[in-house]
Amino acid sequence: MGELIAKEKEVVVPGEVIAKGMEYLPSHGTYRKDENIIANRLGILFIDGKVIKTIPVSGRYHPRRKDTIIAKVIDISMNGWRVDTNSAYSAMLSVKDATNEFIRKGEDLTRYFDIGDYLTCQIIQVTSQKLVDVTLKAPGLRKLGKGRIIEVKTHKVPRIIGKQGSMVSMIKNETKTQIVVGQNGMVWISGSQPQDEILAIKAIRLIEEQSHISGLTDRISELLKKDNKKKETKTEVKTEDKK
């Protein structure tokens, strides 16, 4: 008979024996050694019937096809732009994937995107040698305007977005900011006031730190409301001063 050694939803460490017995099957983040299923990546343990897998709790972004990411233009060549993807591999945005406009050969490409610009783009191809291509030709993809750029832990991205985007929508509404979250952990925040952007960043940082503790949505909404109230009191004081 097999035996489960580690507990579900707990953190397992490389080299840790999770289960004993041939009936268990190793999936993501685990491997079999004789009778044992062992973790080969730091992660949270999930058991689906007899299938054992872990979800990472750390690590850099790894480019995947169809991911929407925020990338930074780092170089310009004859046929397009090289962008940094916040991973081990940079990506190529070729002229044909950038715009429907006709761009003459040899034209000054900085007219479109310059070094240092941030783009929200989609990965269309990752080769075995990790050559990565991105495109801007899909709804919502574009050059990002004036706004703060921060980096978050990639495995926290789903929590920052929330179910059907609920978390990020709440932050956007409460702080009156625009937010774009890239799968690669880059986040763009743009508001009309610095305080709004700072509050949105504060909320995102809180999710990053505490996403594994239950009651997260309440705490975030509390943080956002409390700060809004503070702002109101401040404005009141100011108006009194004027009187």
Added chain:
Amino acid sequence: MSNNIAIFNDYLSKGIRFDGRRLDEIREVEVTTDVSKTAEGSAHVKIGDTEVMVGVKLGLGTPYPDTPNEGALMIGAEFSPLASPDFESGPPGIESIELSRVIDRGIRESKAIDNKKLCITKGEKVWMVLVDIVPLNDDGNLLDAAGLGTIAALKTTYFPEFDGVTVDYKKKTKNKLPLTKEPIPLTIYKIGDKLFVDPAIDEADYYDARLTVTSLEDGTICALQKGGIKPLTTEQIDEMVALALKKAPEFRKKIGGKK
């Protein structure tokens, strides 16, 4: 990047920083001493998420011919790639050289260490004070952190036992390093007409000019270093020095100095 400098200017014009601080607000400062048993004195300084370690070794040496009855000070800094993805292995780069020289100058020019007390045999044998600065995590403003750490480490430096021939580093005596003053550097950054202090790493590139002002407890200025490509007017220098002197006590109180 030009994008971000515009935002930074916008923030500063509204009196606020990227992390919500005021322009003249220093992040939380924490100083721990005696962090290395093998050093004769050591300190670990945290300013926000910036962390720097400083160790002092005392070694025997020969005095310089022009100062036969004085010991000597040597300050080195090595920016290990441990502390930042932007640091590379290899010999000290220009930034770490500038950092160690600015800190060195403050201590040397204020005569903070009584070098005559480091003399063992005139013209033959003196104590050398060897300071090494190592960033552990670079989140901006390494220089101020290193300067504070250097004084904290020197303040807690004790001579090892010495029988006239060899040094027994295993045994520390109760004799303190003769540190008579505590010069502390503080850097003021200027962009446009705005001044700010203690930049975090995401603000660190956005300045026209910076001025490191090393001062003593009584407000005496004992070293200056202007950095950045833009010039400064007399009024601007006045303003920057005034701000540096106003903020210096915040660092000083962390190493037990008067407020």
Added chain:
Amino acid sequence: MAYTKRHDNRKMDETRPIEAKVGVIKRAHGSAYFKIGDTIAYAAVYGPRELHPKFMQNPERGILRVKYNMLPFSGQGDRVRPGPNRRSKEIALVTQHALEPVLNLEDFPNSVVDVLIEFPQTDAGSRCAGICAASMALADAGITMKDLVPSIGIGRVGKQMLVDLDYYEEAYEEESVADIPLAMIPTTEEFTLLQMDGDVTKEQLKEALILGKKACHNIKKVMTTAIKQKFQEGVKKK
């Protein structure tokens, strides 16, 4: 006088006290602190990241690059001259070879994983502490690896075999001393580091490996607990 009782009252097969922690260097992708007795190691991991110069890239897998560095004030005697020397280069190489067998960098062709190890104070056993810190930092960085790599020095003072010599024992003058740093993959009980200074008999070496195995299994437990602590702290608080 025969060394029959350890100067710090440890048992013959007992390591010095160990403190371990991960996530100590914020900017790194993974990091760790490992203290054994008075030897302290910090390790930071950066990567996988782009490797320059290009000719060093391996199209089949990511490569591991290790730097071992004693800080100038970390030695038992005079200041250590900063910068790489023959000793630190050799230790970096054997550290790399100690860690590589557990790593799976096939998903990261042409990239590099950098491991930087620094010591603010040492009291013997620094390469072993460095390997422990490095393998914890690699795990913290989310690198795929089939096991942690605990490492320890086994020694002989006179006829007595000992676990984890400190500097006093390594420099013991009244009897001859041998020092055998080793590292092991606990899951398979294979050794990935094995060096020796001094001399031993065939039988003594065998005993050393047995002692080493036992100590490595124990150290792995300490490392595992320390890594879990970082990621479960929040869960427990609530």
